[in-house]
Amino acid sequence: MFKAEFRITPHLLKLFEQIAMAGALVRNSRLQVSVKAPLERDAFARSVHSSTWIEGNLLSLAQVRAVVDGKDLLVEEKQKTEVANCVEAVRRILKTKHKPVTEQGLLAVHARMIKGLLAKDRSGKYRSVQNYIVDARNKVIFTPPPPAQVQGRMKALFAWAKDESLHPVIRSAIFQHEFLTIHPFVDGNGRVGRAVGQWFLWEKGFDPLCTLGLDDFFAQGRPRYYDMIQQTRDMDGDFTHWVEYVAQGLAWAHEDVQNRIKAGTLRLQGVTLTPKQEELLALLERKGVLGAPEIGKAMKINRARVNQLIGPLVRLGIVTRVGAARAVRYRVNEK
Numbered sequence: 001m002f003k004a005e006f007r008i009t010p011h012l013l014k015l016f017e018q019i020a021m022a023g024a025l026v027r028n029s030r031l032q033v034s035v036k037a038p039l040e041r042d043a044f045a046r047s048v049h050s051s052t053w054i055e056g057n058l059l060s061l062a063q064v065r066a067v068v069d070g071k072d073l074l075v076e077e078k079q080k081t082e083v084a085n086c087v088e089a090v091r092r093i094l095k096t097k098h099k100p101v102t103e104q105g106l107l108a109v110h111a112r113m114i115k116g117l118l119a120k121d122r123s124g125k126y127r128s129v130q131n132y133i134v135d136a137r138n139k140v141i142f143t144p145p146p147p148a149q150v151q152g153r154m155k156a157l158f159a160w161a162k163d164e165s166l167h168p169v170i171r172s173a174i175f176q177h178e179f180l181t182i183h184p185f186v187d188g189n190g191r192v193g194r195a196v197g198q199w200f201l202w203e204k205g206f207d208p209l210c211t212l213g214l215d216d217f218f219a220q221g222r223p224r225y226y227d228m229i230q231q232t233r234d235m236d237g238d239f240t241h242w243v244e245y246v247a248q249g250l251a252w253a254h255e256d257v258q259n260r261i262k263a264g265t266l267r268l269q270g271v272t273l274t275p276k277q278e279e280l281l282a283l284l285e286r287k288g289v290l291g292a293p294e295i296g297k298a299m300k301i302n303r304a305r306v307n308q309l310i311g312p313l314v315r316l317g318i319v320t321r322v323g324a325a326r327a328v329r330y331r332v333n334e335k
Contacts, residue, residue, distance in 0.1 A: 002156040004174045006239045015247035016169065022254035023210055026261065035264040039257070040209050044068065047212035048086045050219035055190050057082050081116050089113040090195055097202035103158050106196055113195070114188040126150045127186045142233065144183035153182050161200070172200035173246035174239050177232055194218070201250075213253030214246070258285060276301075277309050281318070281332060289322055289331040 049064040059067070059079050066073055067083045089112040099105075111124030127150060133142040145153060157178050161171055176197035183189050194215055201211050218225045232242040259282045263273060273281070276299070283298055284290060290298075292306045299306075310330060313319040320333045 002153070002160045002178065003237065004160065004178070004239050005237050006170065006174070006243050009240065009244065012240075012244050012247055015244065015251050016167065018251045019169070019247065019254055022251070022258060023207060026207060026210055026254070026257060029261060035261065036209070039260055039264055041068070042260075043209055043212040043257070044090070047215040048083060048090065050215035051191050051194050052083050052086050054194075054215075054219050054222055054225070055082075059083050078117070085113050085115050085117070086191055086195075088115075089191075090198075093195060093199050093202070094208060097199065097208070098205075100203055101161070101196060101199050103154065105199075106192070109195055109199075110185055110188055110192045113192050114185070118187055122186050126154065126184045129186065131183055131186060133183065141230065142181075144181065150182060150184045154179075154184055157182070168201055168204040168206065169247050169250060170243050172197045173243045175200060176246075177229065177239060177242050180229060181233060197246075210254045210257050211250060213256050214249045216256070217249035217252050255282070255286070273313075274309075277313060280306075280309050281313070284319065284330060284332045289329045291327075291329045295330070 045065045045068045046061065048068065049059070049061045052059070052064070057079055059073075059075060063073055063075065064083055067080065068087055073080055089109050092112060093109060107124045114123050126147070128147050130146060131144055132140045133144065135141050157175060161175050163171075176193045179193045179196065180189060185192065198208070198211055198214070202208055228242060228245050232239060235241070259278065262281060262285075263278055279299060280295065283295065287294075287298075292303055292310070295301075295310070296303055296306045301309075310319060314321060314330075317333055319330050322329045322331055
């Protein structure tokens with residue numbers, strides 16, 4: 001029987017609130033197809049790139065986009081196969097994303113994720129040999145349970161995941177971590193674990209557009225990602241910090257989508273923002289209302305540069321002035 005200990009901390013509740021509010025804003029934004037479709041394609045490609053890159057794949061984001069679009073590439077076959085398999089595995093989950101995650105479904109995801117990379121008798125089947133997790137110097141840092149325990153522990157994990165009282169983020173986070181600890185397959189555990197973690201969220205109605213960025217969050221802080229996995233293993237079954245970490249990643253992913261939606265909508269209207277202006281908008285989205293000195297301090301730029309960046313945003317109606325003279329502050333126009 002699998003038992004998971006965790007605490008619902010104030011920080012975690014705040015993150016859940018941020019995720020819920022951001023998700024509602026995206027759902028209610030009534031995005032035009034000309035904005036949403038490119039965002040979904042981009043989020044999908046970035047997720048595949050991040051998840052495979054975490055495991056050592058060397059294809060660039062541009063090359064991954066080419067694979068997603070079905071274009072041929074002159075690259076090492078194994079590198080291309082890893083990416084193409086991840087594309088197809090996640091696409092298959094997306095087609096039935098509202099169906100419950102099952103053990104049979106997980107095995108099917110592994111079979112597709114590892115197609116052509118493992119012998120058929122190891123594809124979509126739990127391992128029958130011992131495996132080890134090593135660091136960059138090939139030093140063993142963790143030994144997963146012996147193969148004789150794998151099937152029993154996976155069944156116990158799925159039984160635990162049937163608890164409908166669990167918050168979807170908690171269930172997704174803990175399932176993914178315990179899956180990585182069991183390491184039930186000879187290869188492909190990381191990619192499969194992250195994909196199935198997403199599936200647990202989609203099953204409960206989370207928008208893939210808002211959650212696929214979680215892989216980007218993990219990839220951008222890859223050393224921390226691995227540290228958090230190992231630190232949680234050392235916590236004697238307490239998953240609190242791991243759940244907070246995953247929730248932090250989902251909050252970041254939701255905020256990133258909001259910023260991309262705003263930028264995509266502006267581009268559709270013929271408005272092109274500089275990276276610094278997008279950074280300024282993201283800052284105002286997070287903080288609400290700020291004065292020029294606060295903006296300058298947060299962005300590490302002087303007052304003149306703040307005025308240079310924000311002036312066009314005010315004239316375009318993207319940002320609104322609040323107050324007057326020295327007391328003037330700025331906020332994003334919600335209209």
